[in-house]
Amino acid sequence: MTDTNTDRTASVIEVRNPATGAVSGTVPDTSPDDVAAAVRELRLYQPEWEAIGPEGRKEWLLKLQDWLIDNTEQLADVLQSETAKPRVDALIDPAFAVDLIGYYARRAAKFLADDHPSPHSPLARVKSLTVAYRPHQVVGVITPWNFPLAMPAIDVFPALAAGAAVILKPSEVTPLSAVELARGWAEIGAPPVFKVVTGAGATGGAVVGNADYIQFTGSTATGRKIAAACVERMVPYSLELGGKDPAIVLADADLDRAAHGIAFGGMFNAGQVCISVERVYVEAPVYDVFVEKLTAAVSALRQGADGRASAHEVGALANENQARIVQRHVDEAVAAGARVTTGGKRTGVGTFFEPTVLVDVDHSMSCVAEETFGPTLPVMKVADEAEAIRLANDSIYGLSASVWTGDKQRGERVARQLNAGAVNINDVFANLFNFAMPMGGWGQSGVGARWGGANGLRKYCRAQAITKPKLPTMAKEPLWFPYDMNKIIFSLGAMRAAGARGLRRIDLPALLRLKDGK
Ligand code: NAD
Numbered sequence: 001m002t003d004t005n006t007d008r009t010a011s012v013i014e015v016r017n018p019a020t021g022a023v024s025g026t027v028p029d030t031s032p033d034d035v036a037a038a039v040r041e042l043r044l045y046q047p048e049w050e051a052i053g054p055e056g057r058k059e060w061l062l063k064l065q066d067w068l069i070d071n072t073e074q075l076a077d078v079l080q081s082e083t084a085k086p087r088v089d090a091l092i093d094p095a096f097a098v099d100l101i102g103y104y105a106r107r108a109a110k111f112l113a114d115d116h117p118s119p120h121s122p123l124a125r126v127k128s129l130t131v132a133y134r135p136h137q138v139v140g141v142i143t144p145w146n147f148p149l150a151m152p153a154i155d156v157f158p159a160l161a162a163g164a165a166v167i168l169k170p171s172e173v174t175p176l177s178a179v180e181l182a183r184g185w186a187e188i189g190a191p192p193v194f195k196v197v198t199g200a201g202a203t204g205g206a207v208v209g210n211a212d213y214i215q216f217t218g219s220t221a222t223g224r225k226i227a228a229a230c231v232e233r234m235v236p237y238s239l240e241l242g243g244k245d246p247a248i249v250l251a252d253a254d255l256d257r258a259a260h261g262i263a264f265g266g267m268f269n270a271g272q273v274c275i276s277v278e279r280v281y282v283e284a285p286v287y288d289v290f291v292e293k294l295t296a297a298v299s300a301l302r303q304g305a306d307g308r309a310s311a312h313e314v315g316a317l318a319n320e321n322q323a324r325i326v327q328r329h330v331d332e333a334v335a336a337g338a339r340v341t342t343g344g345k346r347t348g349v350g351t352f353f354e355p356t357v358l359v360d361v362d363h364s365m366s367c368v369a370e371e372t373f374g375p376t377l378p379v380m381k382v383a384d385e386a387e388a389i390r391l392a393n394d395s396i397y398g399l400s401a402s403v404w405t406g407d408k409q410r411g412e413r414v415a416r417q418l419n420a421g422a423v424n425i426n427d428v429f430a431n432l433f434n435f436a437m438p439m440g441g442w443g444q445s446g447v448g449a450r451w452g453g454a455n456g457l458r459k460y461c462r463a464q465a466i467t468k469p470k471l472p473t474m475a476k477e478p479l480w481f482p483y484d485m486n487k488i489i490f491s492l493g494a495m496r497a498a499g500a501r502g503l504r505r506i507d508l509p510a511l512l513r514l515k516d517g518k
Pocket residue numbers: 142143144145146169170171172199200201202203204205206208217218219220221222223225226240241242243273274371373399441445446
């Protein structure tokens with residue numbers, strides 16, 4: 001744990017800068033017992049956090065927002081030290097966190113307000129109906145390494161705004177930014193309803209074994225294990241998993257915008273974005289020109305790990321393992337006949353991999369079929385829109401997609417045929433900056449979704465249905481014991497009349513048979 005009991009922790013995890021190999025910091029490898037103790041402690045404080053209501057929580061969340069603004073440079077320094085991202089990329093995490101926390105802090109009262117649905121039938125009007133949204137007590141958030149501050153923020157803030165206590169297990173590859181977030185929470189003097197536990201899979205497993213709701217972001221393989229563990233415990237979960245997002249470039253597209261947009265979508269954060277563009281389908285008439293423009297845009301990118309000055313667009317990969325996957329995908333494609341138009345190999349020291357465009361690829365190649373999570377853009381020529389849609393949908397994943405066209409109606413028509421949780425027309429990542437929209441993967445890209453306005457908070461709540469009589473009550477309801485056949489016939493007939501349509505509303509003979517006991 002980062003805040004208590006570190007002396008009881010058996011070992012520590014060294015965090016290294018992937019560009020230089022230098023140690024950036026150490027964190028405890030938290031034992032499962034300590035995770036269980038942390039969850040127990042959170043349970044003690046959660047009721048009060050829930051009781052202060054969304055307006056009370058707003059004050060603390062907005063204080064944290066101020067802290068994030070005041071500490072942006074320090075946060076970016078820490079983030080760069082554990083990721084070797086360019087400075088601009090490192091500054092995106094805190095800005096994103098500030099935007100998100102403001103959205104949910106200010107709207108929580110509205111989003112969590114009771115619902116009073118209208119009764120489904122005239123008979124039900126005798127009750128006043130209320131749906132109350134009551135938070136799960138402890139939400140466990142488990143995050144990957146690609147956005148060390150934004151990934152925790154993305155789910156921790158809505159869960160806190162909903163009134164839950166939160167235990168966060170950041171990636172063991174990049175835990176330092178999450179530790180900073182816990183420092184911020186402590187520094188503003190907020191109630192102790194947010195804890196960070198650092199460690200690897202066993203620590204994450206203990207979070208899954210103790211929390212009341214699991215919000216996981218990471219690989220599909222780990223997500224599957226977490227789902228199984230949650231089912232075993234009967235606790236709800238939401239999974240944000242891997243992707244292999246397609247981009248479709250139609251012949252009527254603005255090819256300059258498409259090339260620059262897809263270069264950004266494929267290379268931002270060195271391609272280590274769940275919703276990065278991972279494969280491109282281009283209509284035949286514009287294929288050659290598009291490949292030329294994309295190759296030019298990608299080869300112009302500057303690669304390196306800068307300090308506070310923004311000199312580079314593409315940084316290092318998070319670790320050796322990631323660099324090996326990218327190299328394998330490129331090597332296997334080339335061995336099977338693909339051509340590299342730019343990039344294609346590791347460069348310099350550390351885990352840098354050149355921004356790479358591949359052509360002459362197909363769906364039998366790992367660079368098209370598997371998630372790469374690196375700076376590669378495989379491009380395929382397609383005969384027409386229909387073939388593009390068919391190939392785009394030929395994937396186990398369905399996280400997001402983009403369509404590039406001069407005709408926005410056509411873009412939307414194509415979007416509605418794609419199996420993906422989000423589709424951006426003439427843009428990439430746009431859905432990620434729209435918290436009013438759900439962000440969730442289809443297929444093996446996930447279960448459930450984050451955000452989506454009120455749903456982003458209500459997902460961390462249990463909906464409680466409360467009925468109250470609207471009219472003065474009698475000693476007995478017509479259907480209560482002992483059965484009185486006249487009242488029963490009347491009640492069942494009324495239910496049937498209210499629910500059915502036409503002559504089938506009333507089946508008097510059947511009701512009379514009931515009375516006669518036949
Ligand atoms: P990962 O699955 O290896 O690890 C994710 C987290 O799970 C880490 O904190 C890890 O310690 C923890 N973990 C590992 N085994 C566990 C277990 N048995 N029980 C509980 N926790 C366990 O993923 P990664 O390599 O860190 O991240 C890359 C993946 O994340 C990619 O597949 C990427 O697409 C995905 N991702 C998805 C989204 C999204 O919103 N859909 C966002 C970012 C990243």
